[in-house]
Amino acid sequence: MLSAGLVAGALAVPGIAAAAVVRSGRPVLTHGLQSGDVTATSGTVWARADRPARLLVEYGSDPEFRRARRILGPVVTPRTDLTGKTILPALPPARDVHYRITPIDLHDSTLTGQSQTGHFRTAPIARGDVSFLWAGDLAGQGWGIDTARGGFRIFSAMRKLNPDFYICNGDNIYADNPIKETVPLPDGSTWRNLVTVEKSKVAETLTEYRGNYKYNLMDQNLREFYSQVAQIQQWDDHETHNNWYPGQILDDPQYTEKRMDVLASRARRAFHEFTPINPVYDPQGRVYRVLHHGPLLDVFVLDMRTFRDANSTDALPYDNGGILGRYQAEWLKRELAASTATWKVISNDMPLGMVVPDGTDHFEAVSQGDPGHPLGREIQIADILSFLKRQDIRNVVWLTTDVHYTAAQYFDPEKAAFPDFHPFWQFVAGPLNAGAFPPDKLDGTFGVQQVFVKAPTVANTSPASEFQFFGQVSINGASKDLTVRLRDNSGAAVWSTTLHARHR
Numbered sequence: 001m002l003s004a005g006l007v008a009g010a011l012a013v014p015g016i017a018a019a020a021v022v023r024s025g026r027p028v029l030t031h032g033l034q035s036g037d038v039t040a041t042s043g044t045v046w047a048r049a050d051r052p053a054r055l056l057v058e059y060g061s062d063p064e065f066r067r068a069r070r071i072l073g074p075v076v077t078p079r080t081d082l083t084g085k086t087i088l089p090a091l092p093p094a095r096d097v098h099y100r101i102t103p104i105d106l107h108d109s110t111l112t113g114q115s116q117t118g119h120f121r122t123a124p125i126a127r128g129d130v131s132f133l134w135a136g137d138l139a140g141q142g143w144g145i146d147t148a149r150g151g152f153r154i155f156s157a158m159r160k161l162n163p164d165f166y167i168c169n170g171d172n173i174y175a176d177n178p179i180k181e182t183v184p185l186p187d188g189s190t191w192r193n194l195v196t197v198e199k200s201k202v203a204e205t206l207t208e209y210r211g212n213y214k215y216n217l218m219d220q221n222l223r224e225f226y227s228q229v230a231q232i233q234q235w236d237d238h239e240t241h242n243n244w245y246p247g248q249i250l251d252d253p254q255y256t257e258k259r260m261d262v263l264a265s266r267a268r269r270a271f272h273e274f275t276p277i278n279p280v281y282d283p284q285g286r287v288y289r290v291l292h293h294g295p296l297l298d299v300f301v302l303d304m305r306t307f308r309d310a311n312s313t314d315a316l317p318y319d320n321g322g323i324l325g326r327y328q329a330e331w332l333k334r335e336l337a338a339s340t341a342t343w344k345v346i347s348n349d350m351p352l353g354m355v356v357p358d359g360t361d362h363f364e365a366v367s368q369g370d371p372g373h374p375l376g377r378e379i380q381i382a383d384i385l386s387f388l389k390r391q392d393i394r395n396v397v398w399l400t401t402d403v404h405y406t407a408a409q410y411f412d413p414e415k416a417a418f419p420d421f422h423p424f425w426q427f428v429a430g431p432l433n434a435g436a437f438p439p440d441k442l443d444g445t446f447g448v449q450q451v452f453v454k455a456p457t458v459a460n461t462s463p464a465s466e467f468q469f470f471g472q473v474s475i476n477g478a479s480k481d482l483t484v485r486l487r488d489n490s491g492a493a494v495w496s497t498t499l500h501a502r503h504r
Contacts, residue, residue, distance in 0.1 A: 095122050333384060344396045
């Protein structure tokens with residue numbers, strides 16, 4: 001097993017690291033397998049090799065791969081840092097799919113590397129039980145992989161729940177947070193990180209952004225979870241830089257490249273290379289999308305980073321593009337109106353109703369602490385909420401992460417300065433492995449009520465303190481009831497509620 005110390009990110013996977021340094025012989029898969037953006041009939045699978053190679057993909061319903069189908073996947077090259085994705089077509093709905101990926105030498109097809117196997121579950125087309133997880137915030141605030149403490153052990157607890165899929169709600173990496181070998185803890189002990197070259201400074205180059213994803217994939221718990229559970233990947237700010245917005249020029253001495261648009265372009269490319277997002281979105285670098293999961297569930301994935309207006313006092317009396325941009329906001333309304341699913345889950349990478357500052361007088365999220373009529377970015381959200389009411393679109397639930405604690409919040413129009421909306425819930429879960437923080441202040445514009453919160457009293461509390469959380473959503477196929485459980489690092493539920501589907 002690797003000990004803490006400087007290792008090359010591409011060579012840092014225990015059990016495969018030694019083979020990866022060999023450039024003669026057979027090709028090697030270096031960072032496990034991933035699957036994502038699964039539909040009722042298709043799924044995207046991902047792998048990375050140690051050299052240019054062809055990926056052979058076999059898949060079927062039999063874990064022994066009897067009568068498996070075979071697809072010649074992509075040739076992986078340095079252009080994508082040797083990563084590649086394959087879309088598996090014509091799958092049966094609501095079935096367990098087992099897949100196996102084998103790297104093949106480009107010059108001698110008899111030289112095949114060791115295969116690795118993975119699994120995902122296709123979406124249903126008929127009504128049935130649904131279960132999925134969500135969270136975010138991984139390896140932030142200097143808290144990386146401490147193997148002596150079990151590494152990213154929260155993923156072991158998540159895997160045991162055998163969910164249909166997992167939503168990463170953003171901050172899958174912390175490109176702006178270097179990892180040091182040791183961090184002192186309040187109890188006198190020491191947190192000991194694995195470290196790599198790319199994670200020893202802030203990411204500016206494409207290689208450094210890629211290295212942040214490789215760092216996380218050093219963790220065995222994460223690789224095992226990714227190999228067994230399909231993902232829906234979303235991004236927020238730390239995939240690029242804390243609190244960034246388009247057009248920003250950084251005032252940060254750690255950076256030689258100050259143009260956020262340049263950094264965001266590199267970060268977006270690494271994000272698409274290292275996550276199993278369906279490559280149909282790649283030409284635009286698009287992240288926002290809707291995933292249909294049978295008659296009971298549609299998941300609307302937002303991008304509250306790429307199209308936002310600049311962080312400011314957020315007090316304008318008109319919509320300046322908001323946090324979504326005008327085009328995405330209209331897309332969201334159209335897709336919500338078109339949805340026939342019982343439950344509409346909106347995965348918003350920035351929270352509603354919580355005051356998230358950016359410095360002393362600027363704001364990062366939607367709310368700015370003025371509890372009156374909507375201002376700034378609140379105007380765009382108010383328009384969407386009013387649209388849902390006018391169209392009588394029911395059973396909308398918002399899921400978020402970002403703030404590094406867990407909470408359940410009820411938005412009550414009877415207690416709101418802006419009451420033109422149906423009441424709704426927002427659930428907060430995270431961090432996965434990052435610093436935990438005290439609760440944020442709430443903004444009364446949309447009548448948010450803090451029904452439950454669990455958070456530390458000290459900022460940047462380490463993952464050793466147990467303030468690490470994820471959320472689970474379960475939909476009962478018979479009753480259509482939706483149950484939310486907020487769970488801690490061990491998988492224990494710290495709070496839960498059941499919502500009953502309402503009909504027009």
